[in-house]
Amino acid sequence: MDVSDQAVRVDAVASDTVLIQARGLVKRFGDFTAVDGIDVDVRAGEAFGFLGPNGAGKSSTMRMIGCVSPPTGGELQIMGMDPRRDGPAIRARLGVCPQSDNLDPELTVQENLTTYARYFGIPRRVARERAAELLNFVQLAERAGSRVEPLSGGMKRRVTIARALVNEPDIVLLDEPTTGLDPQARHLVWERLFRLKQQGVTLVLTTHYMDEAEQLCDRLVVMDGGRIVAEGAPRTLIERYSTREVVELRFAADNQEDFAGKLVGLGERIEVLPDRVLLYVGDGDAAVSAVHARALTPASVLVRRSSLEDVFLHLTGRTLVD
Amino acid sequence: MSLADAVAPPRPKTGLVGRFPVLAVLEYHLVAYRRTWRSGAFSSFLLPLLTVVGFGVGVGAYVDAGVGGVPYLDFIVPGLIASTALQIAVGESTWPVLRNFEWVKIYFGQAATPLRAADIVGGHLAFVLFRVLTSSLAFLLVAGLFGTLHSAWALATPLLVLLIAISVAAPVFAFSSAVRSDNYVAMLFRFAVIPMTLFAGVFFPVESLPVVLRWLAYVSPLWHGVDLCRAATLGLAPAWSVPGHLLYLAAWGFVGWLLARSQFRRRLVI
Numbered sequence: 001m002d003v004s005d006q007a008v009r010v011d012a013v014a015s016d017t018v019l020i021q022a023r024g025l026v027k028r029f030g031d032f033t034a035v036d037g038i039d040v041d042v043r044a045g046e047a048f049g050f051l052g053p054n055g056a057g058k059s060s061t062m063r064m065i066g067c068v069s070p071p072t073g074g075e076l077q078i079m080g081m082d083p084r085r086d087g088p089a090i091r092a093r094l095g096v097c098p099q100s101d102n103l104d105p106e107l108t109v110q111e112n113l114t115t116y117a118r119y120f121g122i123p124r125r126v127a128r129e130r131a132a133e134l135l136n137f138v139q140l141a142e143r144a145g146s147r148v149e150p151l152s153g154g155m156k157r158r159v160t161i162a163r164a165l166v167n168e169p170d171i172v173l174l175d176e177p178t179t180g181l182d183p184q185a186r187h188l189v190w191e192r193l194f195r196l197k198q199q200g201v202t203l204v205l206t207t208h209y210m211d212e213a214e215q216l217c218d219r220l221v222v223m224d225g226g227r228i229v230a231e232g233a234p235r236t237l238i239e240r241y242s243t244r245e246v247v248e249l250r251f252a253a254d255n256q257e258d259f260a261g262k263l264v265g266l267g268e269r270i271e272v273l274p275d276r277v278l279l280y281v282g283d284g285d286a287a288v289s290a291v292h293a294r295a296l297t298p299a300s301v302l303v304r305r306s307s308l309e310d311v312f313l314h315l316t317g318r319t320l321v322d
Numbered sequence: 323m324s325l326a327d328a329v330a331p332p333r334p335k336t337g338l339v340g341r342f343p344v345l346a347v348l349e350y351h352l353v354a355y356r357r358t359w360r361s362g363a364f365s366s367f368l369l370p371l372l373t374v375v376g377f378g379v380g381v382g383a384y385v386d387a388g389v390g391g392v393p394y395l396d397f398i399v400p401g402l403i404a405s406t407a408l409q410i411a412v413g414e415s416t417w418p419v420l421r422n423f424e425w426v427k428i429y430f431g432q433a434a435t436p437l438r439a440a441d442i443v444g445g446h447l448a449f450v451l452f453r454v455l456t457s458s459l460a461f462l463l464v465a466g467l468f469g470t471l472h473s474a475w476a477l478a479t480p481l482l483v484l485l486i487a488i489s490v491a492a493p494v495f496a497f498s499s500a501v502r503s504d505n506y507v508a509m510l511f512r513f514a515v516i517p518m519t520l521f522a523g524v525f526f527p528v529e530s531l532p533v534v535l536r537w538l539a540y541v542s543p544l545w546h547g548v549d550l551c552r553a554a555t556l557g558l559a560p561a562w563s564v565p566g567h568l569l570y571l572a573a574w575g576f577v578g579w580l581l582a583r584s585q586f587r588r589r590l591v592i
Contacts, residue, residue, distance in 0.1 A: 063592075068434060088436040091436050092435075092436040096434040100427070102427040103431070104350075119343065119435035121340030121341075121343065
């Protein structure tokens, strides 16, 4: 495909160019406030993530950026244009990969791409060429002539990603790009998205997979209850909101709580879960030695690096949101 | 660097589809139809053949007097052409619209592109008109073979059929985009399409109906279509003024279009 052309185009505008700018952006549905005054800057060529539990306002934000949902308040500019006024012109330069695939299951993979290309006014011949290139890119060239219906979830997702690139977009919006995929399919999608990122395509994605965010995003915001609760590069967020390492201790007793008191002072923060105790520490091995020095004998000990998941759970809580 | 620096020049709009995006939507529906058109084409000849033979020839054999001096077969053929247009127009404006909102969500994919709600409704409506037109041409051909066309005005029937189609398809698009389940489609057929087909002058003149029902027939778009088609194939003056009929049907189509477009906007832009 000619994403390489795109890389050139995006590099030409310096990477500090702001493509998406939101100030005090609000979305209300009746009495319910889905997005409660957020500020966001997405720069050309970066991969930007919206992280958060279900109902955090990620998808509402994505729909506003996708110009299919007018903001209730605040300001939003996309490539210097106003979504309220320039919807079609902005959408012409976006590639959208929605949360649930809306391909036509009766059409072939190729027809799905070519008919979609026509919505952008792309000539038929060019549409066919691009479809072939993009199917190569998502490794589905040999399925070009098959109907979409019998394809696996991972293949459909790759078709949707290919479709989102058919107009050579400046920004690609991906709403939970790997939700519901098996591990192999997820890794293939990540790998393709990483390739796009390398080629300089601006990616904006939502996810609640921490590993996805850590792998793909240069910068991200954590949303909760319609607000942004943290912002930065994955590594920066981990440093700021968690410790370098986490020690997971499992005690044989039924009540882990009994041991929490005996661990006081061993970590910057102690979290007691029903089945284990987490110690947030700078040096995991030192902390384990200290635990043993207090004559405590956990049934199992695990020292690991702090992850974005720790940040996420710390910021948005462990309560299940449905 | 300021936002303005990121603004690339707008992409040039090339070709017919670039200037009229509604055509790209029509093209999608035609591509999708290519998978099923063979069986569709067969039934669009079979259906008129069966109805003409069944009602016209079969029932007609018992209606010796004809209707107002017109042989029964010749009387009902234009009515059947109009009512078939109605059936296809409604059928193509109900389940497919629900499918594209609820089951396959094609419209949402289209709304993410430069297309506007008007393009999305307009392109799909244009496809419905295409379906009705091609089926009616098949019907007209069968009707001609049975010798039931008595006037050169019969050539105007395809245009009349298009008008009937838009007068029902547009409001039905508004209806289908407002409901969330196909139970409502069944109700639409039970309480609107079937009564219209039976009582709007297709099989017998509405003058035979009690006054209240007769007025319901006058209100329905189908009666106006039937009266026009009958005038065209028989070369007789219609029961009501031609401009009156045309304006009435156009009004249904126009109001339906406005409702459908605003309902589509409400569903697609939230």
